[in-house]
Amino acid sequence: MPHKVFTRGFSLLAGVILASASLASLVHAQAPEVFKVGILTDMSGPYSGMGGPGSMVAARMAIEDCMKAECKGMKIALLSADHQNKADIGASKAREWLDRDKVDAIADLTNSSVALAVQRLIREKGGIAMYSGPATTVLTNAECAPNGFHWMFDTYSQAAGAAAALTKMGQKSWYFITVDYAFGQSLEKDASDVVKRLGGTVVGSVRHPLNASDLSSFLLQAQNSKAQVIGLANGGQDTVNAIKQARSFGIGTKDQRLAALLVFLSDVHALGLTDAQGLVYADGFYWDFDNDTRSFSKRFEALNKGNKPTMVHAGVYSSVYHYLKAAAATKSHDANVISKKMREIPIHDAVMRNASIRPDGRVIHDMYLYQVKTPAESKGPWDYLKLLSTIPADQAFKPMDASCSLTKEKS
Known part of the structure; x- marks a missing residue:
């Protein structure tokens, strides 16, 4: 140690x-x-x-x-x-x-x-x-x-960013590909709640194990759902694998949008701008x-x-x-x-x-809604994101929940 x-x-x-x-x-x-x-x-x-x-x-x-x-x-x-x-x-x-x-x-x-x-x-x-x-x-x-x-x-801050923005743009039918443990389940729920609150629908979901190398069957199920948005409720290497495999199948390039609900700068770097371009997601920090x-x-x-x-x-x-x-x-x-x-x-x-x-x-x-640049827009190494909007601190996170005993006397 x-x-x-x-x-x-x-x-x-x-x-x-x-x-x-x-x-x-x-x-x-x-x-x-x-x-x-x-x-x-x-x-x-x-x-x-x-x-x-x-x-x-x-x-x-x-x-x-x-x-x-x-x-x-x-x-x-x-x-x-x-x-x-x-x-x-x-x-x-x-x-x-x-x-x-x-x-x-x-x-x-x-x-x-x-x-x-x-x-x-x-x-x-x-x-x-x-x-x-x-x-x-x-x-x-x-x-x-x-x-x-x-x-x-947290899962709410990510859902309140990307899911809300896309639903407001008219992308109202969603299908989720979710990593099967507490994180993914929470991310899917929070995003689903945002979508439904804004008048959208969730047509289905499928769950995959953590650190799955082959996500093709899950992506094809999502594609066949005909949902306008395939929401990736996962993170890290699982998100990178899903986006790369989706691009290779042509998923998310025509009538369906691929939305990664939790993306990190390291994921964009691993993907490269050719595969990552156009992704919209919420982030709490960007170097530039x-x-x-x-x-x-x-x-x-x-x-x-x-x-x-x-x-x-x-x-x-x-x-x-x-x-x-x-x-x-x-x-x-x-x-x-x-x-x-x-x-x-x-x-x-x-x-x-x-x-x-x-x-x-x-x-x-404060949280920030970013879009990944195209290769032509990038001016150099790590110049990956363009700011779309700022989500103020009092709006970016879920209101205090009554299930937390610490909020009883403060609510």
Whole structure:
């Protein structure tokens, strides 16, 4: 379990990288002083492009930036683990971090099933979780927690963007191809609700396993439905595979539109503009939005093998930075104390706009509706998106749900 301990000036304690065998002695000797952040993500699977190693880069950047300002003098350890997109592995690692290693906060948590397992764990054991990778809205309604924060996007924010825009354009009959677990089911439901509310219809759906390499049979079922829109309620490599295979079959080029409800910049990069052009989707962060995002992304790219950050990476940066600012302000390791402070202090950083934390733990902020450029429109590497509209923070996310106990006294 590699981890780094950052001190003032970014030097490292006890060498550079400490092996897991030495972690217990470090915890025993320095637990009251060291704030520990764990990045629990998909390091090599279908979501590793949008999270994975890039999330570690983003967390390191957050630590370094905080230590130049609010966190001067603090000692901060950064750990990482691969949950392999399995809830039991993710929960086991989180339990080990909380019980043995005294980790204070866990971030990223790409994969909704893993996130829900960790949310239940932190309600029981304490600690703080900050979710920038998972999409299920259950994290801020039925499974909400006072120490759980859903940072960047969710299934509603994606549906409210692309599904609403296309339905309003007259694309009113939909068929969904959905990854068969909590994330996909939530994305399909939220998109379906938006479509129906705007006068559209859902003519059918089909579900596929996570990390499916061959989606041809599902795409052909969708094509035969004659729906105006084939909605892809999946993410990461599954979305990339679906779009590539759809293009090869000629799906989504004539009377049917292909709509990917959750797309990341890494997906567009993997597809290339020839296959991705014309896709319309909602995103919480784009590197070329303004001078601050360009500066942040230039730093990130230099540290991440020339790859620009996704909104997951941006969310990891923002959430880790905000947590550390709250920890510095309270000088406490108590999750309840820090969670309260996180809700009190403003979210202000290079990547978020008009952001705040609701009582249910949902971080609301401006979202953006983008369209992927054609090859002719692109002016250079990573120049992939054009902004269609801004979705204000108070409209981009689902209103607080009564099923969350944290909203009772606030509603």
